[in-house]
Amino acid sequence: MxxxxxxxxxxxxxxxxxxxxxxxxxxxxxxxxxxxxxxxxxxxxxxxxxxxxxxxxxxxxxxxxxxxxxxxxxxxxxxxxxxxxxxxxxxxxxxxxxxxxxxxxxxxxxxxxxxxxxxxxxxxxxxxxxxxxxxxxxxxxxxxxxxxxxxxxxxxxxxxxxxxxxxxxxxxQAELEALEKGLGAPEHPVIAIVGGAKVSTKLDLLGNLVAKVDHLVIGGGMANTFLAARGMEVGKSLCEHDLADTAREIEAKAAAANCEIILPVDVVVADGFAANSPNDTVPTADAPTDRMILDAGPETVALIENRIASAKTLVWNGPLGAFEIEPFDRATVQAAQAAAAATKAGTLVSVAGGGDTVAALKHAGVVDDFTYVSTAGGAFLEWMEGKELxxxxxxxxxx
Incomplete structure (x- = not known):
């Protein structure tokens, strides 16, 4: 430093x-x-x-x-x-x-x-x-x-x-040292988990990450935009259909950089955004037109856990689903617990922060088990975007 x-x-x-x-x-x-x-x-x-x-x-x-x-x-x-x-x-x-x-x-x-x-x-x-x-x-x-x-x-x-x-x-000092381990000079393979509602708020972030990480997990409402860009049905889910071209451009950049983009392969769909709303888990390709995608399914979580198990470094920003209400918190909680376990085992450096991330990790009971959890919202996000602070x-x- x-x-x-x-x-x-x-x-x-x-x-x-x-x-x-x-x-x-x-x-x-x-x-x-x-x-x-x-x-x-x-x-x-x-x-x-x-x-x-x-x-x-x-x-x-x-x-x-x-x-x-x-x-x-x-x-x-x-x-x-x-x-x-x-x-x-x-x-x-x-x-x-x-x-x-x-x-x-x-x-x-x-x-x-x-x-x-x-x-x-x-x-x-x-x-x-x-x-x-x-x-x-x-x-x-x-x-x-x-x-x-x-x-x-x-x-x-x-x-x-x-x-x-x-x-x-x-x-x-602790923040800068942790961030250097996360993206500045990380040990590969590096996996990034990015969630949240809208792609439009994280375009710079995604553009920076695909050039630096080996695996990029996209979750939350953001994933719906990418799924729709691939021609899949997302029903009444939160989705920025007007950003389909942008999503395809990001996928193309990732492919050129040899970065694997991981989208949900199965999803939890419900009648509405409410606690314990009637819900089902279906393959992503079978999402119904009259329901909402509110979380990633167990097969997706297993895929993420597999990548975490082989990774040396993790950076995390944003939840994988509507973690504020049950049972749509499961993907976020299970992935967070897998990351925490790998961190405690000494096989993973895990750095997280920004927006709802701290709240999601607290909800999962693992905020103290990550290598570093930043309480800096905007600053953490701009650092992940590769900007000079x-x-x-x-x-x-x-x-």
């Missing part, structure tokens, strides 16, 4: 360390309802605290569009953050300027301060050099630990890295 990490950050006792984190957590009735993103920053913050640095957290919250919006103040999450970090977190009512500077000046080594929502400033999302310069005045060192915000070229994720010595935090590029350029 050409990016500097905390291993390269020496003698920081008493130094002001600006740490960009993603603690854009969900709220319910004024309380934090899921602390997962807070928990992800603990390794970096704890290490800096132990080294007696003055830890100054920069973060966004919601979409205030450059205006101060009371409901999007980070002040409301301070109690939960203090609990997760195991120490008092002080709060500054701005992320730049005199008030923030005064609170930081009062810090001692090992203290933690959370600055107000960076997006209260219009210059944040514009990557304004003037705002990045103001932020830089508050610190001596910059650490980015927010991979999930790395696909945004914002002042706190991109511009600031050019104003101070820049390093990757532990979560950022501005926040990562900034660390590479300015480390």
């Amino acid at each position: 050409t990016i500097q990490t905390l291993d390269d950050l020496k003698n920081i006792s008493g130094q002001r360390v600006l740490v960009r984190v993603d603690i854009n957590v969900p709220m319910a009735e004024g309380q934090v309802s899921d602390t997962t993103r807070m928990e992800r920053i603990v390794p970096t913050v704890s290490e800096l605290v132990k080294k007696s640095a003055k830890v100054i957290l920069l973060a966004h919250f919601g979409r205030p569009n450059g205006k101060v919006v009371a409901d999007m103040s980070l002040k409301q999450i301070v109690p939960a953050l203090s609990k997760v970090l195991g120490q008092e977190v002080r709060f500054a009512p701005d992320c730049v300027g005199g008030q923030a500077a005064a609170i930081i000046a009062d810090m001692r080594g090992g203290d933690v301060v959370l600055l107000e929502n960076t997006r209260f400033h219009e210059g944040e999302e514009q990557d304004a050099p003037s705002l990045a310069a103001q932020m830089a005045e508050l610190g001596d060192v910059y650490v980015n630990d927010a991979f999930s915000a790395a696909h945004r070229a914002h002042a706190s994720t991109h511009g600031l890295a050019g104003s101070l010595p820049a390093y990757a935090g532990r979560t950022m 501005p926040g990562v590029a900034a660390l590479r350029n300015h480390s």
